[in-house]
Amino acid sequence: MKAAQFSRFGGPEVLEIVDLPDPHPGPGQIRIIVRAAGINATEWKLRRGLLSFGAGLPQTTGRDVAGVVDEVGEGVTDVAVGDRVFGVSDDGAGAAELALLTYRAPIPLSLGFVDAAALPVALETATRSLDELGVGAGITLLINGAAGGIGSTAVQLAIARGARVIGAASAANHDYLRLLGAEPVTYGDGMAERVRTLAPDGVDAALDVAGSGVLPELIDLAGAPHNVVTLADIDGAKQHGVRFSNGFHGHAFHALAEIGALIEAGRFWLPVERTYPLAEISEAHRVSERGHVRGRLVLVID
Incomplete structure (x- = not known):
């Protein structure tokens, strides 16, 4: 599969698109064909080496994802192959053609993949x-x-x-x-x-x-x-x-399943300021790092 990664710490220019082995889900995991992936400040801080969650180099990138389930792991009963889901990519590897998810939920009916990919980490x-x-x-x-x-x-x-x-x-x-x-x-x-x-x-x-x-x-x-x-x-x-506060102290991923009611009632909206193809992830990181983004930036995976 095609995926974004970096082999050294630095600016957006260290990101590259590489071929990696296709992942397969373990117990409790699902695999999705990624249609969209959000950009978070955490990702450029990791890329610069300002944060470290114990991962070595090279590192993949991307946490927010939305797509279509194409494989399910042992014990998975909440979703099935063909379902539209959004969630947080395991191992921060969502800027790719395929991603594994443990924390996920069905995409609210009124949302497309791009809008859904803007939501999970936020x-x-x-x-x-x-x-x-x-x-x-x-x-x-x-x-x-x-x-x-x-x-x-x-x-x-x-x-x-x-x-x-x-x-x-x-x-x-x-x-x-x-x-x-x-x-x-x-x-x-x-x-x-x-x-x-x-x-x-x-x-x-x-x-x-x-x-x-x-x-x-x-x-x-x-x-x-x-x-x-x-x-x-x-x-x-x-x-x-x-x-x-960070995500390693008490996860609140139940919010993924709960947000649909607010969205469908017209009480929640998170704008996407701009989208980029996966090949332009460096530019997306550059814009994110500059700040002053209203809402979110999202990669579209073809």
Whole structure:
């Protein structure tokens, strides 16, 4: 099969398309013919060597996938060959023609492969973060970096839980955040004061998606470090006693099966800003790494 991988750490140029042996599912796994694969910030950080999950070189890449089941492993009863599914590629190898999945769910009826491939990691990450913060009805939540893929997802999931959401983003994204149901504020100097114009007594909880060095302000607004979770600032989390959340501490993949009801009710939408063929994965990584993407970037696998 064709797959993207890198044999050394570095910029997007280290990615290459190679031929790898076709994988086959083990117990509990399924194999899909990949139709689309999402791009996440985790992937370019791994490619640069900024993160390490214990994998050596060469490394494949890609976690978010959507496609059609073509093989099932022993004990699999929830899906069958021919089903449309989306989920998280085992071993981070989804930017390929074939992928193995343990965490998966049927694609909601109204979604195509591209839109479905934008969802899995953002859904799991946002759901896990909201659970850790205890976000529910009556909670006021501040999200720093609310317009990206994870931020957009967290905004809508929090509102579906009955929370009030204040979203920090650039001024250019304020109308977009209002469309999602959040009350926007501009990030940067003076953000805390702008939040207090909307919530004079501060907020109940804060989620840092952007990792822009604002943890002290978020702690002040939320009242205490335990009311703040960051997804992007591990050093700041250690310094300020804030929880750093990642997918290796309590998976929330149940969100994959639950999102369909919100989508079909018109209460959830995650835009795909741009698609790329697999051969242009380097450019997709380059755009992702620059940041300022509204929603998601997705590879289309022919």
